[in-house]
Amino acid sequence: xxxxxxxxxxxxxxxxxxxxxxxxxxxxxxxxxxxxxxxxxxxxxxxxxxxxxxxxxxxxxxxxxxxxxxxxxxxxxxxxxxxxxxxxxxxxxxxxxxxxxxxxxxxxxxxxxxxxxxxxxxxxxxxxxxxxxxxxxxxxxxxxxxxxxxxxxxxxxxxxxxxxxxxxxxxxxxxxxxxxxxxxxxxxxxxxxxxxxxxxxxxxxxxxxxxxxxxxxxxxxxxxxxxxxxxxxxxxxxxxxxxxxxxxxxxxxxxxxxxxxxxxxxxxxxxxxxxxxxxxxxxxxxxxxxxxxxxxxxxxxxxxxxxxxxxxxxxxxxxxxxxxxxxxxxxxxxxxxxxxxxxxxxxxxxxxxxxxxxxxxxxxxxxxxxxxxxxxxxxxxxxxxxxxxxxxxxxxxxxxxxxxxxxxxxxxxxxxxxxxxxxxxxxxxxxxxxxxxxxxxxxxxxxxxxxxxxxxxxxxxxxxxxxxxxxxxxxxxxxxxxxxxxxxxxxxxxxxxxxxxxxxxxxxxxxxxxxxxxxxxxxxxxxxxxxxxxxxxxxxxxxxxxxxxxxxxxxxxxxxxxxxxxxxxxxxxxxxxxxxxxxxxxxx
Amino acid sequence: xxxxxxxxxxxxxxxxxxxxxxxxxxxxxxxxxxxxxxxxxxxxxxxxxxxxxxxxxxxxxxxxxxxxxxxxxxxxxxxxxxxxxxxxxxxxxxxxxxxxxxxxxxxxxxxxxxxxxxxxxxxxxxxxxxxxxxxxxxxxxxxxxxxxxxxxxxxxxxxxxxxxxxxxxxxxxxxxxxxxxxxxxxxxxxxxxxxxxxxxxxxxxxxxxxxxxxxxxxxxxxxxxxxxxxxxxxxxxxxxxxxxxxxxxxxxxxxxxxxxxxxxxxxxxxxxxxxxxxxxxx
Numbered sequence: 001x002x003x004x005x006x007x008x009x010x011x012x013x014x015x016x017x018x019x020x021x022x023x024x025x026x027x028x029x030x031x032x033x034x035x036x037x038x039x040x041x042x043x044x045x046x047x048x049x050x051x052x053x054x055x056x057x058x059x060x061x062x063x064x065x066x067x068x069x070x071x072x073x074x075x076x077x078x079x080x081x082x083x084x085x086x087x088x089x090x091x092x093x094x095x096x097x098x099x100x101x102x103x104x105x106x107x108x109x110x111x112x113x114x115x116x117x118x119x120x121x122x123x124x125x126x127x128x129x130x131x132x133x134x135x136x137x138x139x140x141x142x143x144x145x146x147x148x149x150x151x152x153x154x155x156x157x158x159x160x161x162x163x164x165x166x167x168x169x170x171x172x173x174x175x176x177x178x179x180x181x182x183x184x185x186x187x188x189x190x191x192x193x194x195x196x197x198x199x200x201x202x203x204x205x206x207x208x209x210x211x212x213x214x215x216x217x218x219x220x221x222x223x224x225x226x227x228x229x230x231x232x233x234x235x236x237x238x239x240x241x242x243x244x245x246x247x248x249x250x251x252x253x254x255x256x257x258x259x260x261x262x263x264x265x266x267x268x269x270x271x272x273x274x275x276x277x278x279x280x281x282x283x284x285x286x287x288x289x290x291x292x293x294x295x296x297x298x299x300x301x302x303x304x305x306x307x308x309x310x311x312x313x314x315x316x317x318x319x320x321x322x323x324x325x326x327x328x329x330x331x332x333x334x335x336x337x338x339x340x341x342x343x344x345x346x347x348x349x350x351x352x353x354x355x356x357x358x359x360x361x362x363x364x365x366x367x368x369x370x371x372x373x374x375x376x377x378x379x380x381x382x383x384x385x386x387x388x389x390x391x392x393x394x395x396x397x398x399x400x401x402x403x404x405x406x407x408x409x410x411x412x413x414x415x416x417x418x419x420x421x422x423x424x425x426x427x428x429x430x431x432x433x434x435x436x437x438x439x440x441x442x443x444x445x446x447x448x449x450x451x452x453x454x455x456x457x458x459x460x461x462x463x464x465x466x467x468x469x470x471x472x473x474x475x476x477x478x479x480x481x482x483x484x485x486x487x488x489x490x491x492x493x494x495x496x497x498x499x500x501x502x503x504x505x506x507x508x509x510x511x512x513x514x515x516x517x518x519x520x521x522x523x524x525x526x527x528x529x530x531x532x533x534x535x536x537x538x539x540x541x542x543x544x545x546x547x548x549x550x551x552x553x554x555x556x557x558x559x560x561x562x563x564x565x566x567x568x569x570x571x572x573x574x575x576x577x578x579x580x581x582x583x584x585x586x587x588x
Numbered sequence: 589x590x591x592x593x594x595x596x597x598x599x600x601x602x603x604x605x606x607x608x609x610x611x612x613x614x615x616x617x618x619x620x621x622x623x624x625x626x627x628x629x630x631x632x633x634x635x636x637x638x639x640x641x642x643x644x645x646x647x648x649x650x651x652x653x654x655x656x657x658x659x660x661x662x663x664x665x666x667x668x669x670x671x672x673x674x675x676x677x678x679x680x681x682x683x684x685x686x687x688x689x690x691x692x693x694x695x696x697x698x699x700x701x702x703x704x705x706x707x708x709x710x711x712x713x714x715x716x717x718x719x720x721x722x723x724x725x726x727x728x729x730x731x732x733x734x735x736x737x738x739x740x741x742x743x744x745x746x747x748x749x750x751x752x753x754x755x756x757x758x759x760x761x762x763x764x765x766x767x768x769x770x771x772x773x774x775x776x777x778x779x780x781x782x783x784x785x786x787x788x789x790x791x792x793x794x795x796x797x798x799x800x801x802x803x804x805x806x807x808x809x810x811x812x813x814x815x816x817x818x819x820x821x822x823x824x825x826x827x828x829x830x831x832x833x834x835x836x837x838x839x840x841x842x843x844x845x846x847x848x849x850x851x852x853x854x855x856x857x858x859x860x861x862x863x864x865x866x867x868x869x870x
Contacts, residue, residue, distance in 0.1 A: 393769075393770065394766055394769065394770065421772055424770065424771060424772040428770060428771070429766075429767065429770050431763040431766070431767065432763075436762050436764060437763035437764050438767075439764045439768075439785075439786070440764075440786065441786055442782075442785075450773065450777075450781075451771050454771050454772050455772065492767070496767075499771065499772075
């Protein structure tokens with residue numbers, strides 16, 4: 001039985017296109033995935049369905065839920081559909097709950113009004129139990145007293161309180177740690193099955209969609225490019241974009257010699273109207289692709305593709321896939337570190353906040369050699385970022401010592417300015433969020449010029465730096481607002497390279513980027529290492545990234561190093577309980 | 589089949605467009621600026637000439653807003669009054685923020701003892717009853733208009749410093765500042781080259797607010813006979829001198845009063861609009 005039928009849903013902001021005619025159906029008891037990168041319009045499609053578009057955006061087309069046309073309903077009638085008919089679950093567990101309401105109250109608030117006090121209390125317990133929460137302990141707590149995963153569970157229980165027939169989950173696991181992410185996805189799948197509910201899962205992660213969905217809609221720059229079941233889509237994608245996504249995703253089980261990145265960055269839907277939206281980045285694009293917006297056509301039973309050339313290129317795509325599947329590179333052997341460039345000995349860091357003491361690091365010891373690429377793996381709160389900040393002097397360890405290139409770098413403030421300048425030239429940092437790591441008021445040229453001037457690096461120029469990270473010199477005149485996420489991260493890397501450092505601390509450098517762009521940046525890091533002989537510390541939660549780029553890794557858990565070793569050994573034969581759990585949680 | 593339906597559209601861009609009120613405020617401010625710049629060159633009559641035989645008359649063809657007790661042309665005096673009003677208010681608001689920007693950046697970015705010192709100074713200043721201090725200082729020491737301006741600058745600087753400081757604290761933990769620090773960029777460069785440009789819209793918004801407060805405060809001081817010397821053409825002074833004429837020529841008091849209110853309101857509207865525009869452009 002069809003629950004939801006969306007036909008030619010067009011979302012626009014004034015005269016700008018956000019999505020260009022999305023068509024999808026959801027049956028009762030079915031999980032449907034909408035997969036897309038940033039700017040694909042996936043969230044706006046979901047919001048248009050429940051009529052919760054932000055101001056300035058409007059929707060056209062047909063959205064039929066149980067024979068009711070939703071776009072035409074007045075706000076009052078729509079309210080009765082939300083909650084008991086369709087409900088939504090959002091990405092950010094930190095802002096989704098009202099900080100002044102206890103978690104039990106969130107659910108009680110949404111329950112049927114007809115219940116008595118004690119019935120209501122029992123019902124809250126039952127509902128929390130459904131999402132795997134022990135109500136006795138959690139119902140009385142405020143959101144800030146709960147972990148991200150717990151909050152997401154409370155959010156799910158609240159969304160389910162009115163027994164909806166359709167749940168739209170917008171990136172429900174993205175903000176969570178890998179292990180928690182797996183738990184939430186399992187929970188979602190279980191609840192869906194128990195209730196026979198329809199679910200629309202919105203995600204940027206193809207792997208996540210593959211693991212839980214019955215049917216997947218691949219959305220790119222506002223257009224649907226491929227529709228099909230996960231099994232056959234993974235086996236043999238019917239659109240170059242889907243193939244590109246699959247290929248640019250780093251493998252978690254082996255080292256690839258080079259990641260196949262999709263060129264360029266995701267365009268806005270408005271820039272690619274009247275043609276195949278993927279044509280500007282497509283390896284196989286021909287004249288016919290740019291002539292008109294290709295329709296979704298059934299290629300095989302139950303499988304639709306918007307690629308007009310799919311008949312011609314199918315075998316080529318398959319060939320490419322195969323060549324990548326067998327590609328595996330050897331990981332350079334790790335030398336025994338005798339006189340390391342950087343050594344961290346027994347470092348502890350304690351933060352004091354509001355009378356409470358939080359131990360971020362507990363007696364951590366590490367050593368990094370010249371030209372070595374090392375990973376630091378851990379979940380949020382493990383202390384991995386704190387360690388990186390201690391290395392570059394943004395944080396001062398409470399105890400222990402850091403020695404960099406023979407200089408005691410435990411306390412940057414205590415150093416002579418000569419020593420400090422030498423440290424700055426030795427070790428630099430690349431941050432996670434490319435959107436805030438560049439000064440919005442400075443042009444790229446000014447940012448890089450400043451970095452060059454600070455340490456009087458002779459012979460280097462802004463143009464040369466830009467060239468090093470694969471950007472043309474025209475970028476010097478631009479401000480960050482006019483750059484894509486990937487371009488910004490390139491600029492941030494160029495800025496760190498300006499002082500010709502020997503070691504880069506990279507704190508989650510690709511996790512804020514789109515999958516198709518992530519591979520480009522990872523390749524860039526590999527290139528730079530081979531060309532410049534720079535050593536890296538990669539701080540990340542993403543095990544696949546670690547597998548691709550580092551030789552050796554440390555696993556950090558609650559401020560302590562629980563395991564270390566060459567990546568192959570670490571992945572193939574993890575020793576510590578926590579490492580095993582981490583590796584098992586990677587969606588496959 | 590139901591035909592395609594379009595949902596109601598709300599405009600997000602309306603804050604950036606010039607509304608009628610903003611346009612009107614702009615016109616008023618430009619007119620006042622012309623008054624302040626050209627002064628005597630554009631007054632219809634000599635603003636200081638005393639015409640005792642036509643004193644205290646209602647508006648006429650010759651004297652558009654009538655005359656005051658000494659027979660001086662109210663309209664011309666209102667035009668001349670634009671200069672001290674604008675100059676005083678601008679000096680106070682810009683001066684206060686110049687001090688506040690330096691102190692706020694230093695205390696927010698450097699922290700530690702600098703922060704503690706600056707903040708205790710600000711606390712002290714805020715504990716003082718502002719306008720009362722100004723009245724006492726100007727009343728005791730005399731010295732006129734510029735002393736009043738100076739006292740107001742010092743009084744306004746304290747709360748402004750707190751505003752700048754909190755804006756700095758918001759920028760300070762952002763990665764772009766940390767990146768500059770790890771590169772070894774000097775502290776003054778980080779403060780003035782990196783942080784300042786990013787908090788300028790906020791500073792600007794408060795400068796405009798301060799302008800309105802300063803305008804009213806200076807007018808209040810003049811009303812009390814402090815600040816400008818007696819006989820000068822100043823809106824606050826005119827208001828106090830002419831309030832006894834409300835029955836014979838109400839315009840003599842209403843014109844300066846309305847000008848004070850309109851100038852403060854216009855500056856606020858324009859400032860608000862400019863703030864939205866600049867911060868959205870980012």
